[in-house]
Amino acid sequence: MAHRRTLPNSFTSSFNIHEVFIDKGDHSALSAGMISSLSRWALCFMVVEFDVDIGPDLKLMRPSIKFSEADFRVICFSALPERTANEVKAWEYQFHTFRFASSTFNIPLYGNVLFSTIPSTTSTRGYIQQSLLVLSPHCFPRLFSDVISLITTSGACQSGQDFITATPQEKVVFLDNAIANITHWPNPDKRVRLDLPFLGQIFTVTSGDDSDNGSEDQQEHEKGAQHLEDPFGSWQVLLPHLRQPGTILNFGGLLPTQPLEADLYLIYEHLVLGLPMVVFSLDPHLCSMFITNCVDLIKPMVYSKKVYDYVTVHTCPDTFPQGGLYGVTNPLLAKSDGSFLLIDLTTHDNAYNAPDNRTITAKPSLSKLLNFRPPQLQLHREGSIHKGTHRRVLTPQKIDLSSDEAIRSHFHRMSRLLNDLLSMDPDTAQPHVPTHLKGLYDKLRS
Structure with missing residues (x-):
């Protein structure tokens, strides 16, 4: 394209x-x-x-x-x-x-x-x-x-x-x-x-540790600290923008899990395999937030292609839409030819028309904006994830969607397990691969 x-x-x-x-x-x-x-x-x-x-x-x-x-x-x-x-x-x-x-x-x-x-x-x-x-x-x-x-x-x-x-x-x-x-x-x-x-305040930051939780003392020491490489915003802000109810397009039938979990698993699969993705929103705030949270989702694994939180028609690289993860706000860049995963968040962007701390009459408070969540009534509006030609290899599992930490922990544990499995020599050891991960593991091995 x-x-x-x-x-x-x-x-x-x-x-x-x-x-x-x-x-x-x-x-x-x-x-x-x-x-x-x-x-x-x-x-x-x-x-x-x-x-x-x-x-x-x-x-x-x-x-x-x-x-x-x-x-x-x-x-x-x-x-x-x-x-x-x-x-x-x-x-x-x-x-x-x-x-x-x-x-x-x-x-x-x-x-x-x-x-x-x-x-x-x-x-x-x-x-x-x-x-x-x-x-x-x-x-x-x-x-x-x-x-x-x-x-x-x-x-x-x-x-x-x-x-x-x-x-x-x-x-x-x-x-x-x-x-x-x-x-x-x-x-x-x-x-x-x-x-x-x-400027009179103290920011407490730490990079955190991608290994398991560590000692209780360490957990207590880091409680409430901001991680240097953490994305801004959270999945609790982003989840309402993913479509529900329904199923991901082109799957040929209902999935055994809730649509939101299936959406997250499909996104995770594309990230781990380094497949191209385009996130389309009406403003750079939402698409760049989505991109930074996607990159964080697969830690300690790394997305193998280029990442672009936000590109315009004047800054879009020649490789677009292949070879990377892109956040866009221009409809000309959001036309799917089936060769990449297109995440269209624009259906839910009208939630911003409700009172949301984005429009104010006094000094702005950025912390309110970063924690903004659309009203509950917007959760049942239909959006769309266009799957493209990729054939799913990862079986979705139940996810605790109650908190941002629970969502991250679920996928971080899965990434660490995949990392451990891939570090084993298949000629000298027969790793035990959980059934729901076997398709993804085989794809990564190949």
């Missing part, structure tokens, strides 16, 4: 603005030592605003980095939703993530974005659309969602304004203060619990 992507002519203007930032070389309060210390956790903060004439318009970058034009294009277009409301009467905001292979640094980079739509009497459209993003060499979405939330809600600018409505000069001071906090953090270490002071 080929997609022609033509960049707006005005995009050159935005890239030239980026070049001006570099030429000025004005890091003011940011010393070389601070920039080096920051880079252990993050590369830079950026403010990108949508301009009717230019498109993505870079307003601020701390510290300034000379990105390649290809990287800059991905960053700017990924920082803004492809579709937004036509009329804005109150604050609207959403958090999302994206990732890409950087040609500037030759490593994967991860973007964490808070997009805000702000009513404004100075704008000809009546509102301003702006994104604050932090770019990092690490996939720490839950940590950086908290960082951005605190920046935008602390109201610590000198004028008393929030970060989003502050002047550019105030934004610089505020971001430099945030950067100074991060420079004092210890090195990222997935083996130990870390306490990270930030």
Whole structure:
């Protein structure tokens, strides 16, 4: 499936603005030592605003980095939703993530974005659309969602304004203060619990352990800690968006388990086998949340293909839709040709029209957004998972759907068992493979 992507002519203007930032070389309060210390956790903060004439318009970058034009294009277009409301009467905001292979640094980079739509009497459209993003060499979405939330809600600018409505000069001071906090953090270490002071609060994080639970003391020590590689949101938020009641399309009959369990097992099977998947939603918040939770679902196993939390028509790789896991919001990218699993979440997106903390009249609270769950009455609306041509090899089992932890534990145990079975030499040992896993095990062996 080929997609022609033509960049707006005005995009050159935005890239030239980026070049001006570099030429000025004005890091003011940011010393070389601070920039080096920051880079252990993050590369830079950026403010990108949508301009009717230019498109993505870079307003601020701390510290300034000379990105390649290809990287800059991905960053700017990924920082803004492809579709937004036509009329804005109150604050609207959403958090999302994206990732890409950087040609500037030759490593994967991860973007964490808070997009805000702000009513404004100075704008000809009546509102301003702006994104604050932090770019990092690490996939720490839950940590950086908290960082951005605190920046935008602390109201610590000198004028008393929030970060989003502050002047550019105030934004610089505020971001430099945030950067100074991060420079004092210890090195990222997935083996130990870390306490990270930030703007008067302390984020307690740990990578967790993919092995079994460990000692009771260890469990108590880590209780309530955020795992660095944990996704943002949860399956309790996402489950209502999967279709029910019904069965997965093209299975040729009813399944012996509830539809939601069958859906999760089909998704898990595609992840373990490295099969292509496309998640379609009306906004990048939901599709990137779904993608990050999918990647987490198969720990300690790893999805063997490329992962893209959110892509647009301007950032979509040439390999799309094959060879990866993609989150999209453009209907042109969500047309299934049967060669991949298409998860269509748009049927349930109308649940967001109900009161849900996404539209507010005061300072945003990102924690409310990340924990948002559609109203119960939306649970029985029908959605769709288009299976494609893949023939199922994994037999669904009963899952405790009562909590996010129970869902993750169910699939993590299964992944650890598969890992152990695959590590055995079949010529010297005859592993006992549970019946429901045998088809998947044989497929992985082959």
